[in-house]
Amino acid sequence: MSKLALVTGGTRGIGLGIAQALAADGWDLAVCGMRPADAVADVMQALRHGGRRAEYWRADVGVAADRAALLQGVTDAFGGIDALVNNAGRAPRVRADLLDATEESFEDLVRTNLQGPYFLTQAVARQLIERAKTSEGASATPAIVFITSVSAELASPNRGEYCVSKAGLAMAVKLFATKLAPHGIPVYEVRPGIIQTDMTAGVREVYDRRIADGLVPAGRWGTATDVGRTVAALLRGDVPYATGSVIHVDGGLSIGRL
Numbered sequence: 001m002s003k004l005a006l007v008t009g010g011t012r013g014i015g016l017g018i019a020q021a022l023a024a025d026g027w028d029l030a031v032c033g034m035r036p037a038d039a040v041a042d043v044m045q046a047l048r049h050g051g052r053r054a055e056y057w058r059a060d061v062g063v064a065a066d067r068a069a070l071l072q073g074v075t076d077a078f079g080g081i082d083a084l085v086n087n088a089g090r091a092p093r094v095r096a097d098l099l100d101a102t103e104e105s106f107e108d109l110v111r112t113n114l115q116g117p118y119f120l121t122q123a124v125a126r127q128l129i130e131r132a133k134t135s136e137g138a139s140a141t142p143a144i145v146f147i148t149s150v151s152a153e154l155a156s157p158n159r160g161e162y163c164v165s166k167a168g169l170a171m172a173v174k175l176f177a178t179k180l181a182p183h184g185i186p187v188y189e190v191r192p193g194i195i196q197t198d199m200t201a202g203v204r205e206v207y208d209r210r211i212a213d214g215l216v217p218a219g220r221w222g223t224a225t226d227v228g229r230t231v232a233a234l235l236r237g238d239v240p241y242a243t244g245s246v247i248h249v250d251g252g253l254s255i256g257r258l
Helices: 013-024 037-047 064-078 103-133 160-183 198-212 224-236
Strands: 004-008 028-033 054-058 083-086 143-147 187-192 246-249
Touching: 004 013, 004 064, 004 103, 013 028, 013 037, 013 083, 013 143, 013 224, 028 037, 028 064, 037 054, 054 064, 064 103, 083 103, 083 224, 103 143, 103 160, 143 160, 143 224, 160 187, 187 224, 224 246
Parallel strands: 004 028, 004 083, 028 054, 083 143, 143 187, 187 246
Antiparallel strands: none
16 A cells, blocks of 8 residues: 655755655655745656655645645645655744844744644644544554754754754654654654755855864764655654654764763
8 A cells, every 4th residue: 555755845955865765665755845846846756756656735834824735735635644754944044143133033933943843743643643543544654753953952053043943843742742652653853963955055165174173973964865764764663662752863963072
């Protein structure tokens, strides 16, 4: 039987790495993003390689109406969701010192990075619980994964609103893991570190130097594939009895060192 994963922000960067790994594992994909459909047509076609279904919805997860339309569209197209990967998020439009950052930027980041995935998960969790009550059930063990960041625990005073949004998302994982465990729905947090994507291209030289100086014990940038393989393992059920766990995909960046 087919199994369906909804991956938010799944057409570029970390999200695309996740979508590719899941497609390789036999998942059908519902993917959303902010770009027009024609701008991601080649990406979506590549995800269909091997006969998997992959459909795209243009949606801003920070907007309630977009979330509702997304879920309705996915349900109509596929019949139901087996796994949710909350990946969509973004950095501040302008990096500003903690003492200078604006409320507008704070509200913008929290809406996209925290409020959106929080309430999307609420809606998907309700669906998963109801599906589990029917004789049809689901075609795969349901699961939810949140992609957060090492910034959930490591302070960056020049992008405080981003750190706060990711720290809030880390607590959301604990809350949903606690609530959904009795229903057999595991919830995981994946914390990427310094990952090589188009979003980090602008700071490539800075982090090349810092990594060379020992910032990351593994001695290299992370890749979207690193994150994707981790998420695929979680959705395969390779990490059982571990709901609420935090999986660091950061090359040792977050290890406390002297």
